[in-house]
Structures are given as C-alpha cells and as structure tokens.
Amino acid sequence: MADRNAANLMGRGESLLFLTDDQLRRGIEAMFFAYRGFTADPDRILQDFGYGRAHHRAIHFINRSPGTTVNNLLSILGVTKQSLNRVLRTLVEDGLVDSRVGTRDKRERHLFLTQKGADLERALSEAQRNRMRDAFRNAGPDAVAGFRAVLEQMMDPDMRRHYQEGGDGSR
C-alpha cells in the first residue's frame, strides 16, 4: 500500500523519497495542527487586551521594521487597507502605535511602537519564541534547517521576498 502513488523514487540518485499521497496528507495535517499550536500562546495573551491575531500581526511587523509605511504593511499582510486600518486605528487610539506624517513624503504615515506597544510585542513574541525554541531543541539541529527550507518553498513568491528581506543577511 505504501507504493501506490509513490512519487520521486530515485530522483537523482539521492536517498529514496516516498512522496505518497498519504505522506503528503500527513504533511498537510502537520501544518494544520502545528499552526494552531504556533498561535495558541499569543492568542491567550491577546484576549486579555481585547485584541486578536490581526493586531498581533501589525505589531509584529511594525516592530520588525520601525517606521514602515501603511502601504508596505499592507503588502506584507495581504489584507485590504480598510481591514488594516480598523486594527491600526485601535492600536493608535490605545497608545500602542505612533503614526507620524512622513517628512520626505507627507502623504505617507510612518509607524512606530510606543513603549506600551513594545511591551506587548515583547510579551507576545517571547511566548511564541519560547514555543519555537522548545520545538527546535526537541527536534534537533538538523531538523531546524529542514523546517525552514520546506516552509520557504511553500510560500508564494511575493511572500518569499518579504521573508528574505526580513533576514539579517548573514546567510
């Protein structure tokens, strides 16, 4: 039964790779279940603030690229500006995000985390990093590279660009 639908047997003399439909299904379910675990800790923290995942994503990428514009955030998050605006508005109103008119181009708004925003960011990312660190530790060093390689291949090209640009260049 393991041989039906087997793909890529002896690709280029590499080790055998059984990519049966069943193996692929397992990969699909792994993504599904793992993503739930991945978001579980931040979700719990956000609930106490009355925020959701959308707020987390905005906070994360503003922290990653301080001074980023709304438009840039839009292309990273892949949502409509109406959707992002609703989230951003509450974050600014609540004093987590500072929106400053651009100096070079006054149409643009540059986004920064306030101290309060940075505090929440830290709590959220710390929880998420802890889980990822434990997963990496338990899976072992070799697994980490494979994890990242497969995920990178799974991205749409536009998102892969954003992902790579977010790196520190030390590759």
Add this chain to the structure above:
Amino acid sequence: MADRNAANLMGRGESLLFLTDDQLRRGIEAMFFAYRGFTADPDRILQDFGYGRAHHRAIHFINRSPGTTVNNLLSILGVTKQSLNRVLRTLVEDGLVDSRVGTRDKRERHLFLTQKGADLERALSEAQRNRMRDAFRNAGPDAVAGFRAVLEQMMDPDMRRHYQEGGDGSR
C-alpha cells in the same frame, strides 16, 4: 551581533545551534508566510463554491475518517459545536456530506462524504498536495524529516495525539 541571546550552544556535544532571538523570529515569520501559501490554493477553489476554510477542514477530516461523529470532529477542529454545526449543515444541505443517525447510540451522527463531497475533497487536497510535493522536492529529502519533526514538536499535546492517530502506523 549573532552572539547576543544565543541559546543552546553545545547542547550535548551536538553541532552548534544558534537560537538567537533573531533566528527564532525568522522561524516565526516562516510559519506565518508559509501558512498563507499553504492555504492559498484551496482558498481559491473554495471561493467558487461559496465555501470557506471551515468547510475545507470539515471535509478533510470526514474524508480521513469516514463515519466519524460530530463530537470527534469537534475535538480535532477545536471549535464550538455551534460553529461546526453551521458548516456541517450547509454541507449536508448541499449534498456533500451524509449525516447518518447512529445505530448503537441514536444521539450520535456519523458523517460520510457523498460522491459530490469526495469530488470536492479531491480537488482541494490535490491542489494542496501539489504545493507540498513541490516544496518537498525543492527542499530535498533531508529537509522533509526536519520539517515534520519541528512541526510535531510545535503542536499542543492533544493535537499531537490526533496527528499521530491519523498516521498509517508505518513508522
């Protein structure tokens, strides 16, 4: 700069693992961007039917375990029964899912895909498998094992149980 916050240097004499906050942040973003790619193809197909991801998830797990009960599905999907019920109702109304009253326990409903439901399942999973197969191929055989190992570690224990039970035992 790569050395601040470095964790797990020389864990047990294994190869060096630099788990800096920045490396972990990269892993977090990899999950975020990859999950979007992972769901993109099915999302497009579902749109033509007026369905969403919730329908996809139900269809997937009914296909995996034909005759499963609503309660079992509930514990896998981790949503409220009211939320699942709405999705299930439309699938039954549209003739994609067959809901049969249990013979032993008449409170239970056993769920099956109809031919029509199986057809949609196939279209969805085929698109998703194609993407995963390509990702696996491009990342290479070693990466696949690492990918799965890390994801499994990232799951909450309850979900890991569901994940492992869904395997074919050939490990």
Add this chain to the structure above:
DNA sequence: TTGGAAAGTCAACAAGGCTGACTTAAACTG
C-alpha cells in the same frame, strides 16, 4: 423511573475579512 450527561440545534452577537464609493492631501508630469 427519573435525573443527569451527551449530542445536536437555534438564536444572537463579535471579530475581522471583503467590496465599493468617496475625501483629502501631496506628489508627479506633460
């Protein structure tokens, strides 16, 4: 046999996606 637990359903609400139409201000361009 009756009371509680389990399975499922109905109603109403909220978050966060979406589209479409529109305004304002700034920047660019012929």
Add this chain to the structure above:
DNA sequence: CAGTTTAAGTCAGCCTTGTTGACTTTCCAA
C-alpha cells in the same frame, strides 16, 4: 500651472467563522 496619480483614511454594508446561552432529544445509571 493644470491635471493625474498616489497614499492614506473613512463610511457603509456584506460574509465567514468564531463565540455564549438556551433548548430538545436521547441515552444511561442510580
């Protein structure tokens, strides 16, 4: 300089998918 494009924001309304609360039907065990 006039006209167009671009960035940002707003308002209205819709949909999916999550939630809670109240309810019925069915089963089982004390």
